[in-house]
Amino acid sequence: MMDKKLKKITLIYHITIIFLALFSVLLVLCSLFHWLSIVTYPYNYIHNGGLIIFAIDYVIRFIYAHDKKHFLIENSFDLLGIIPMHPLFVFFRLGRVVRILRAHRIFVVLGIDGAFTGSIHKFIYSTGFIYLFSISVAILILSALLYSVVEKISLSNALWWAITTATTVGYGDIYPHTFIGKIIASILMIGGIGFIGLLTSTITDFFTFNKEAKENTVNQNELKELMSSIDQLSKKVDHLSDQVNRLTKQKKNTNHRNR
The missing domain is CATH 1.20.58 (Methane Monooxygenase Hydroxylase; Chain G, domain 1)
Known part of the structure; x- marks a missing residue:
């Protein structure tokens, strides 16, 4: 109950x-x-x-x-x-x-x-995507918070600056004016770009691996079909060989009797 x-x-x-x-x-x-x-x-x-x-x-x-x-x-x-x-x-x-x-x-x-949701779960957790994503977001948030305080701008604008800087887009609409702000930007450029690069690399590797796995699966299926066809052909050849042997024996027996 x-x-x-x-x-x-x-x-x-x-x-x-x-x-x-x-x-x-x-x-x-x-x-x-x-x-x-x-x-x-x-x-x-x-x-x-x-x-x-x-x-x-x-x-x-x-x-x-x-x-x-x-x-x-x-x-x-x-x-x-x-x-x-x-x-x-x-x-x-x-x-x-x-x-x-x-x-x-x-x-x-x-x-x-099934396969779809399983692939998503595998992509997020098994590839380490969630770790890299969390670290990347943490770096962006921390940099944006510090930059917002130092440069005296809103958190939204600071986050926009952090994203454009870390992704190497750099529109130039927001940039550091203070010495400390430039230090924060330099750290973000080095650390943020590295982790975001790993993040994009993980995504690329996952889809590349899946593509290769699918191609290998297709090749294995084709190989299995080929082996199955060879096996069937081999059985037919063996059957035909047995028939030829029987006919040969029958012909020998017939010739022996005629003598």
Whole structure:
């Protein structure tokens, strides 16, 4: 009885989290299209309230997690989703939605689970993408925070500067004016570019490996078909050889009798 009640409470809680995650994403999208502003009343309270709820949810789950290291790895996107750095960070909350749906086997019911979702999970965790991505984001956020304080600009603009600098795009619309700001930029150029380079290399290697694996699979299938054809041909040759031998014996016997 208690198990059913607990499952029901968990289901209601998960549905609430999914609704809040989707609603927060929709709120930010509306703000991006200037249909509303999340910095004005009452949307600022709604936006900040959602941030607090997801932060509490993350902390509680972390406290009760048996394997803290595994939790941090599996829920890296959740941590990014509660960073009040930029409104677009709420899109990381969709990772929580995906895990809830997988836990309730919704993808299986919809028929979209299996090789596709398995490949995504393998790409994120098995290739080390999640580690490199988390480190890259941490470097960008830390650099943007320091740059914002030193150069006295908004966090959003500082984050934009950090991204354009680390990706070597460098539009030049924002650049350091102070000595400390130049030092931060230099560190970001060296460290950020290195990790983002590894990140893009990991993505490239994954798709290249998958392409080669598919080609090898195709070649193996072709080889199996060829071996099967050779085996069938060999059986036919053996059968034909047996028939020839029988005919030869019959001819010898016939000639012997005639003598």
